[in-house]
Amino acid sequence: MSAHLRLDLPEGMTQPLGCDAVAVPARFGPRLMDRLPRVGCVYEDGPRWWWIVPADSDVAMEWPAPVAYSAGAVVRDAGCRRPVLINRPEGDVPYTPPIPLYLALCGETGTTPGWSRACL
Numbered sequence: 001m002s003a004h005l006r007l008d009l010p011e012g013m014t015q016p017l018g019c020d021a022v023a024v025p026a027r028f029g030p031r032l033m034d035r036l037p038r039v040g041c042v043y044e045d046g047p048r049w050w051w052i053v054p055a056d057s058d059v060a061m062e063w064p065a066p067v068a069y070s071a072g073a074v075v076r077d078a079g080c081r082r083p084v085l086i087n088r089p090e091g092d093v094p095y096t097p098p099i100p101l102y103l104a105l106c107g108e109t110g111t112t113p114g115w116s117r118a119c120l
Contacts, residue, residue, distance in 0.1 A: 004074055004075065004076050004077075005074070005075050005082065006072060006073055006074050006075070007019075007021055007041075007043055007050055007052065007073040007074075007075060007083060009041060009052070009094050010041065010085060010088055010094075012092055013041065013092050013093070013094045014092050014093060014094075015094070016093070017054035017055055017095065018054060018055025018056070019052060019054070019055060019072070019073045019094070020052075020053050020054070020055050020056070020057055020058070020069065020070060020071050020072065020073055021043075021050045021051060021052055021053065021069075021070040021073040021074075021075075022050070022051045022053055022057070022063065022067060022068075022069055022070070022098075022101060022105075023048045023049070023050050023067065023068040023069075023070060023075075024048060024049050024050075024051065024067055024105065025047065025048060025049075025066055026044065026046070026047055026048060026049055028049070028105070028108045028109075029042070029044070029049035031104075031108060032049075032051075032101070032104050032105070032108065033087070035100075035104045035107075036096060036097075036100050036101060036104060037097070037100055038089065038096065038097055038100075039051075039087055039089060039096050040052050040053075040087075040089050040093070040094045040095040040096040041085060041087065041088055041089065041094040041095075041096075042085070042086050042087040042096070043083035043084060043085055043086065044083060044084055044086045045075070045081050045082070045083040045084070046081055048068075048083075049086070050070075050073070050075065050083055051096045051101055052073060052094045052095055052096065053095055053096055053097075053098040053101065054095050054098065055071070055072075057069075057098035058071070060114075061098070061102055061114065062114045063102065063105065064105055064106055064109040064111035065109070065111075066109075067105055067109075
């Protein structure tokens with residue numbers, strides 16, 4: 001049986017733009033932390049790091065494989081290990097800006113950003 005759970009934000013964090021998450025293979029996590037101008041709440045469950053982004057950060061963006069986008073910051077098929085918070089930003093806003101995260105992930109995966117592809 002698969003478990004589903006929602007990532008809980010730390011006490012005192014606000015969600016003025018709603019809350020989604022981007023699941024990234026853990027091997028990319030440390031490099032992404034170094035490349036981003038701002039890192040919001042990040043959770044880790046072993047094989048994945050979960051980055052909190054504003055709701056609807058998937059609109060008009062094709063997140064590169066093997067990244068998984070999660071509306072509502074719901075962790076599907078959560079195993080026996082609940083994701084733990086590994087980064088909490090200063091202040092009360094939990095978000096990593098989605099466009100810098102997207103571009104960094106495209107760089108890590110060797111994917112051309114969707115808006116840079118030639119129109120046919």
